[in-house]
Amino acid sequence: MAKKNEKEFVTEITRREDDISQWYTDVILKTDLVDYAPVRGCMVIKPYGYGIWELMQKEMDSRFKATGHENVYMPMFIPESLLLKEAEHVEGFAPEVAWVTAGGSEELPERLAIRPTSETMFCAMYSKWVQSWRDLPMLYNQWCSVVRWEKSTRPFLRTSEFLWQEGHTIHATPEEAEEETIRMLNVYRDFSEKVLAIPVFVGQKSEKEKFAGARATYSMEAMMQDGKALQAGTSHNFGDNFSKAFDIQFLDKDGTRKYVSETSWGTSTRMIGGVIMVHGDDRGLVLPPKIAPVQVVILPIAQHKEGVLDACHALKQKLLAKGFRAHVDDRDTQSAGWKFNEWEMKGVPLRVEIGPRDLEKGEAMLMRRDTMEKFSLRLEGLEEEVEGILQGIHDGLYQKALAFREGHVTLASTMEELNAGVQNGLVKAMWCGDRACEDAVKQESSATTRNMPFDQEAAKAGLGEVCVHCGRPAKTVIYFAKAY
């Protein structure tokens, strides 16, 4: 019976090697993370998906607060005149703005953009709020949804509306702004590694790929199992670009009026797509323990037998008391085999089976979802082992993703090498810094520049001195990849 169900389940999800795109769609729908909404390009985030997002939020929010940031809420509407104030910014975002033109039966005197991002609104408020150096820095963040009218969408990875956080800060000096930009990039990296178990490349974006209106954009880039890159978080230094457009000045200690320096940084539900694409396997989701809505699922075997359900619930209570998210699946409408497969598909990090024979021996059978490895443990005191097992799963996932990435980064000195490399991974190459070469590489290979590593000397190892495309002297090491 278990065998039959197992088969049924496994064949329900397309295998990655057959069609990774269909595999992704199968996984997100069959594990109840999301559903398609009756609105073009939008998704409904179901309880299991939203539970992951809540855990991500909690982890990030505590990091933001620990670095001195406070949450605020800005209106979702941005008057067109406000959006138009910074030229590069509006050029970048206008093509994908959703416009409100009527309230009730009245035509509005001015169109309202639904925020694609909130730099302009924060700037409008900062220009009211800041007077003197004593008011600085202002370190704000908001959790909200934003809208970008996308042509081609995929749940989590690219949708017309998505949930995110956007930090917006103003500072007295350019140096402080740069420090903040890098600080938050590192917060993101820490979060990605320690919570999502995803290794990332951090570095600076090219002029072409930077945020509309930024002086410099830094990103973290993760590698998916199909070798494509996912930009999983960005941090921008605006310098005084916006503060000049919005006239945000302060009276400095030296008695002169100066423009503030500004940053913004954001991450979104897109990271959930990254988690699926980095850790998932042919059985479905594999969730890192820190963001798993259920960390330990307890499955009773022959649950009608005396003592089985009691033992399951007793263990659950002990786990809850220690702060773990535990669940007993005591449905009597499904077989044990069905449940095994369902919870594997849902990516629960640790499974505990308890049946009559286990109880006789005072043991339970456990299974790690990441390795599918089974092992038994004494039931007495089992709850003391869970922390270590979950940390082991986290570390295992991280190391596996790191090893995969290391196996899928190639060095390219020629366009042939670059073209070959981006078929299934990231390519590290030298670049002259010219937009023309960047465009030509994209034209020839469909790969875009991802970012430029901070430690250029270390990154150069194994590379020459000339641009991979034009052969002129190179200015920088940069990663190329096809990207989501």
Add this chain to the structure above:
Amino acid sequence: MAKKNEKEFVTEITRREDDISQWYTDVILKTDLVDYAPVRGCMVIKPYGYGIWELMQKEMDSRFKATGHENVYMPMFIPESLLLKEAEHVEGFAPEVAWVTAGGSEELPERLAIRPTSETMFCAMYSKWVQSWRDLPMLYNQWCSVVRWEKSTRPFLRTSEFLWQEGHTIHATPEEAEEETIRMLNVYRDFSEKVLAIPVFVGQKSEKEKFAGARATYSMEAMMQDGKALQAGTSHNFGDNFSKAFDIQFLDKDGTRKYVSETSWGTSTRMIGGVIMVHGDDRGLVLPPKIAPVQVVILPIAQHKEGVLDACHALKQKLLAKGFRAHVDDRDTQSAGWKFNEWEMKGVPLRVEIGPRDLEKGEAMLMRRDTMEKFSLRLEGLEEEVEGILQGIHDGLYQKALAFREGHVTLASTMEELNAGVQNGLVKAMWCGDRACEDAVKQESSATTRNMPFDQEAAKAGLGEVCVHCGRPAKTVIYFAKAY
């Protein structure tokens, strides 16, 4: 110096008896709860205001989860055709809908409403998700912002965009839906009393005042200091009204297909307005301890003197370790007197002053914001007393609000009594149940019906048997009031 600052501060806020509307505006702006946004009818929620909302969310969310609900996220866009599916609903909401008509430079083929509430979107999804009785109930909630294009707005109390939660549930039987509706009303009441320290009247809305598309709406109504009512939360039983319009059927145990029964319930940032209007005084905010972003503010006196700042920070650490939200105001740019007044204005429940003389005695001076009562305590072990003091403040606020309300509810047997009573409070009266009388009362007195108490027998005490307006036999006891 302290005296002078005190005076300056107090005169900055309009006194309630002079102009309570201006007092409200002064308080919300000067305590940095909100600011006006550069968009008509919208507000910016600043860190101090958002901190209150975060604490409210946490308290409510844990109650929702404890009663079996899960969070989801639905798109903010509702296609016009979807909004039109339930006739009463669209009639109620269409006049205040903001419409998106363009994405980028393209005209949309169908207008999209920005959700004024999400019944229609939940219904569209429920009709996909429910198959059999095994899938029921579905108990979902979402935290988001909604938009209602209001003509006349006030921060928190009525804005074009506001933050809220909306619960949406479907059930197998009408009885279960009714149970859920009442359960969540009671969750709201519990939250209002135990967290906000606000007593509420709970009961059923009249046909006229019920939610557009509901079979029955229940509300909790709080009394503001100006005698007006604030509808602080509502819970709706839709019966099969929406499930018929959206064809949400399930296969029941008996093998027949049935329509689900549905509920929804919501509360919003409006409750912050209620907290201000119920507990505030001429010095500013008075925050209930459970939602105060700072519960204990520690003020060093003569902070340059040896040991003062150390003692303040040591106490703060002890308070943080016990889970309290404590803050040391060690700014050297403001006098102690200025700080006293600022934190009083911000409504921090408990103040602790520590100066050189206090240290010599091993004591600290405390002040309760609700009563402005001062008392000293041994510094050693002070942190052990805080829980009890904060609970005392909560209880004191609740009792004071309850006493105020009891002094401002009058019984009316005639329209003269009703007219007089609604000038500064709620009026309890008998009503025939006819819309004509309800409209006439509003016309004559500006008062609307608030709700009908559940225990009609008890509520009738002191009232006659005939309608306060028409004199015909009455059907129900009902509260009338001017309302926000």
